[in-house]
Amino acid sequence: MVELRPGARFQSTVCATEVIVVKGTGPAELTCGGAPMVAAGSAERSGEPSADASEGTLLGKRYGDQDETIEVLCTKAGPGSLALGDVPLTVKVTKPLPASD
Amino acid sequence: MNVMMLLEMAATAMGDRVAVGPLDGGLTGDSLMGDAAALAGRLRASKAEHLVLCDEPGAVLPVSMFGAAWAGVPYVPINYRLADDELRRLADRAAPALAVVDPSGAERLAGVDGLEIVERDALRDDPAGGAQPADLSDWPMDADAAAVLLYTSGTSGPPKAALLRHRHLVSYVFGTVEFASAGPDEAHIMAVPPYHIASVAAQLSQVYSGRRIVPLPKFDPDSWIDLVLSQGVTHAMLVPTMLARIVDALDRRGEALESVRFVSYGGGKSHRAVVERALELFPAAGFSHAYGLTETSSTVCVMGPDDHRRWAASDDPDERARLSSAGRPLPGVEISVRCGDGTEAEAGAAGEIWVRGEQVAGEYAEGGSALDDDGWFRTRDSGHTDDAGYLWVHGRNDDIIIRGGENMSPGEIEDVLLTHPAVVDAAAFGVPSREWGEEVAVCVITRSPAPAADDLRELVRARLRSSRVPARVEFVDELPYNDTGKLLRRELRQRFASDSPGG
Numbered sequence: 001m002v003e004l005r006p007g008a009r010f011q012s013t014v015c016a017t018e019v020i021v022v023k024g025t026g027p028a029e030l031t032c033g034g035a036p037m038v039a040a041g042s043a044e045r046s047g048e049p050s051a052d053a054s055e056g057t058l059l060g061k062r063y064g065d066q067d068e069t070i071e072v073l074c075t076k077a078g079p080g081s082l083a084l085g086d087v088p089l090t091v092k093v094t095k096p097l098p099a100s101d
Numbered sequence: 102m103n104v105m106m107l108l109e110m111a112a113t114a115m116g117d118r119v120a121v122g123p124l125d126g127g128l129t130g131d132s133l134m135g136d137a138a139a140l141a142g143r144l145r146a147s148k149a150e151h152l153v154l155c156d157e158p159g160a161v162l163p164v165s166m167f168g169a170a171w172a173g174v175p176y177v178p179i180n181y182r183l184a185d186d187e188l189r190r191l192a193d194r195a196a197p198a199l200a201v202v203d204p205s206g207a208e209r210l211a212g213v214d215g216l217e218i219v220e221r222d223a224l225r226d227d228p229a230g231g232a233q234p235a236d237l238s239d240w241p242m243d244a245d246a247a248a249v250l251l252y253t254s255g256t257s258g259p260p261k262a263a264l265l266r267h268r269h270l271v272s273y274v275f276g277t278v279e280f281a282s283a284g285p286d287e288a289h290i291m292a293v294p295p296y297h298i299a300s301v302a303a304q305l306s307q308v309y310s311g312r313r314i315v316p317l318p319k320f321d322p323d324s325w326i327d328l329v330l331s332q333g334v335t336h337a338m339l340v341p342t343m344l345a346r347i348v349d350a351l352d353r354r355g356e357a358l359e360s361v362r363f364v365s366y367g368g369g370k371s372h373r374a375v376v377e378r379a380l381e382l383f384p385a386a387g388f389s390h391a392y393g394l395t396e397t398s399s400t401v402c403v404m405g406p407d408d409h410r411r412w413a414a415s416d417d418p419d420e421r422a423r424l425s426s427a428g429r430p431l432p433g434v435e436i437s438v439r440c441g442d443g444t445e446a447e448a449g450a451a452g453e454i455w456v457r458g459e460q461v462a463g464e465y466a467e468g469g470s471a472l473d474d475d476g477w478f479r480t481r482d483s484g485h486t487d488d489a490g491y492l493w494v495h496g497r498n499d500d501i502i503i504r505g506g507e508n509m510s511p512g513e514i515e516d517v518l519l520t521h522p523a524v525v526d527a528a529a530f531g532v533p534s535r536e537w538g539e540e541v542a543v544c545v546i547t548r549s550p551a552p553a554a555d556d557l558r559e560l561v562r563a564r565l566r567s568s569r570v571p572a573r574v575e576f577v578d579e580l581p582y583n584d585t586g587k588l589l590r591r592e593l594r595q596r597f598a599s600d601s602p603g604g
Contacts, residue, residue: 006459007102007244007268020102022275041242059114060280073275075106076113096279097431098405099310100365100391101302101338 002037004028004070009040014047015078017057024070032057033080049080053088056081063089102244102271104170107309108134108163109238114281114311121160121314123332128160130308133167138237139229140168146232147217149199151250153192154178155210156203158291158316161221163304164228165201170248170267173241177250177262178295182584185209191252191260192216244268249301250466251395262466263395265301272459273398274305276433283312287362289336292317292325292343297585299368302399303338312336322350329358336363340586341371348375351382358383367391367400369586370496370512372519372526373425380413392427392494394480396471398460402436402492404428419487425516426491427484434458437477438486448488451510453498454480483510500590502531504539509569511590514541517564518557523547528580530590532573532597542573542597544580551576573597 002010004024011018012032018040019032030037033049048054057063059077064070065084071092072082082089108130111120116131128136144152152169154162154176162178169176179191181203188209192200196215200206207218219230248267252260289307291314293299307314315332317325325347328334339347344366351357364379364386371390380388387406393399404426412423430436438452439445446452455477463478464470472478483501484494495501495510502509511529518527526546531539545557554574561570575597581589 007272009102009242020106020275060110073280075110094279096282097277098365098387098389098403099306099336099363100277100367100389100393100400100403100431101299101306 001027002030002039004030009075010037010072011040011043012037012049012078012080013043013045014049015045015080016076017074017078017080017082018076019057019063019072019082020075022062022071022073023064023068024072028070029085030072031083032078034083035080049078053081053083054079058091062092062094064092065089102267103240103242103246104248104267104270104305105137105167105240106271107274107305108137108167110280111308111311118285118311119313120308121163121316123315124313127313128164133163133308135234136164136228137167137171138234139232140164140224141171141235141240142232143228143230144168144172144174144199145235147199148197148215149174149217151175151177151195151198153195153198153200153216154295155181155188155192155200155206156221156295157181157318158293158295158300159221159318160316161201161224162291162295162300162316163308163314164224166249166301166304168228171235171240173246175247175250175264176301178300179252180294180296180584181206189213194262195250244271247466251296251298251301253395261468263462264464264466265398265462266464269398269460269462270301270305272433273302273400274309276460277400277431278306278309280309281311283307283310285311286333287335288313288315288332289338290315290317290325290329290332290334291338292320293338293340293368294585297340297368298393298395298399299338299340322346326350326354326356326358329361333360335360337361338365340368341366341375342369342582342586344371344379345375348378348382352378357381359385361386363387363389363406365389365391367393367427370494370515370588371425373516374519376424377413380409390427392492394456394482396461396463396478397456397458397480398462400431401434401456401458401461402427402430404491423487423491426487426493429490429492431458434460436486436492438484438492446485448486451483451485451495451508454482454484454492454494456480496590500530502529502539502541504531504534504541504568505537507568509541513565514543514561514569514571517561518543518545520564521552521557521560523550523552524557526580528588528590528593529571530593530597532594534572540572541569542575542593543571544575544577544593546577546580
């Protein structure tokens with residue numbers, strides 16, 4: 001279980017994936033590669049993503065749940081895939097904002 | 102969090118793309134990483150607590166900004182157009198510091214205590230300066246660390262340094278820009294000066310989206326147009342005075358710019374007539390009008406291309422009027438327009454604009470946070486919203502004219518004057534009046550045949566209330582703007598305050 005807040009960063013313990021929270025607050029069962037994620041920089045990587053959670057993460061993509069309670073942005077990609085509890089997070093396709101600068 | 106995350110991501114995914122400069126010979130994302138690492142090593146080996154940048158737009162900007170972030174010291178761009186003694190005072194405030202300067206800067210800043218000076222070209226040739234480059238990914242990740250200090254163009258007193266922390270800038274980029282969304286052919290012309298928040302925001306946004314930055318060192322409309330043509334520029338951000346001058350130059354040259362797909366303008370009041378003409382002269386471009394402040398990490402409201410096209414084509418005057426609005430708040434940003442007693446103003450009623458969101462810093466290096474307990478930042482701009490949430494910015498609170506207890510926005514009067522075909526530019530401001538406290542004065546620049554003062558009064562009377570009819574009408578050859586395009590109404594107030602009423 002990790003504590004979500006915008007700007008909080010988490011890492012996978014089984015692959016190179018790192019994410020930053022864009023939306024969501026409070027405790028959450030955020031996993032990557034089937035293993036709980038931890039605060040970025042707080043653990044060494046060990047083991048491999050489990051077979052049912054190894055579709056991989058894509059750099060710079062936003063991932064969220066169906067109910068739009070959380071959104072994380074992938075800042076480092078890896079072979080594990082993200083989930084909230086038992087539910088895989090999916091890439092969010094957002095309508096791009098007009099560039100303002 | 103550190104803005105270096107943005108560059109690291111970009112270099113990982115698009116390291117071989119040119120990030121800044123010409124396609125042939127510019128800095129790629131990988132070489133920008135390398136130069137930033139070298140400069141970070143140099144900063145760490147020195148006693149510098151800030152990186153001061155005193156130069157024009159160029160590749161030196163992102164190298165300096167990211168190098169400073171990597172080393173964990175704030176990036177402090179200062180206005181190279183300031184007089185020498187002012188420039189030295191700002192550098193002195195930042196010392197101990199490393200100053201990256203244009204060729205004249207070394208002499209101008211010589212002898213400032215605690216300032217190590219390196220010229221732009223020397224930095225380009227040897228960014229590490231003999232030091233060991235910083236190791237990959239060893240930048241500090243303290244989200245609360247100061248990333249950028251910007252001296253705001255305050256209306257009174259010594260300039261204040263607005264402080265933006267890494268979390269504000271990173272939130273802004275994550276909230277507004279889609280990673281690697283730019284096509285490999287896209288290029289952004291960077292003409293705003295480095296000490297403007299738009300320069301900081303543009304560098305971060307372009308790098309993160311993978312769009313090549315084409316810097317224009319010295320702005321004049323013809324150089325801007327020539328660079329757009331020679332570099333195949335697709336994206337531009339302009340302050341309104343720049344846009345107005347480019348529109349005039351294109352009309353003079355009889356040219357339209359087909360390669361430009363996107364124009365964003367903001368940072369001051371824009372005239373509807375200029376925007377309408379610009380829509381014709383950039384036939385392939387989508388237009389965005391942005392409203393933001395230094396203290397809010399730039400844009401908080403934006404009116405995008407779809408809105409521009411829709412409102413420009415509308416026959417409904419209320420909808421067409423939205424062309425002069427600043428659009429609606431960005432996701433994650435809240436806007437509140439408040440009356441003098443702190444309550445929320447109704448739609449259509451003028452009040453003061455307050456802003457809240459992750460990107461809103463609202464803080465100064467001396468003096469601390471200006472946010473209230475709930476995180477709201479008071480902008481000191483006045484404005485109003487309509488039923489659909491569109492925001493109109495009327496101008497600085499200090500510029501509001503109070504006539505007989507009635508508050509009037511100078512922008513509203515100027516907008517009406519500018520609808521006259523012979524009025525090129527207009528400024529409204531208050532002058533002291535024994536009877537009313539203040540009354541309305543206007544300065545106008547006209548082309549011939551010039552209208553009579555009474556014609557202009559009649560125009561205002563017909564479109565607005567009679568209280569807004571200018572008591573004074575002055576015909577002038579130019580209006581005072583600062584170098585980033587803000588109309589300096591206070592200078593006009595001072596100039597005309599003591600005169601006996603005329604015109």
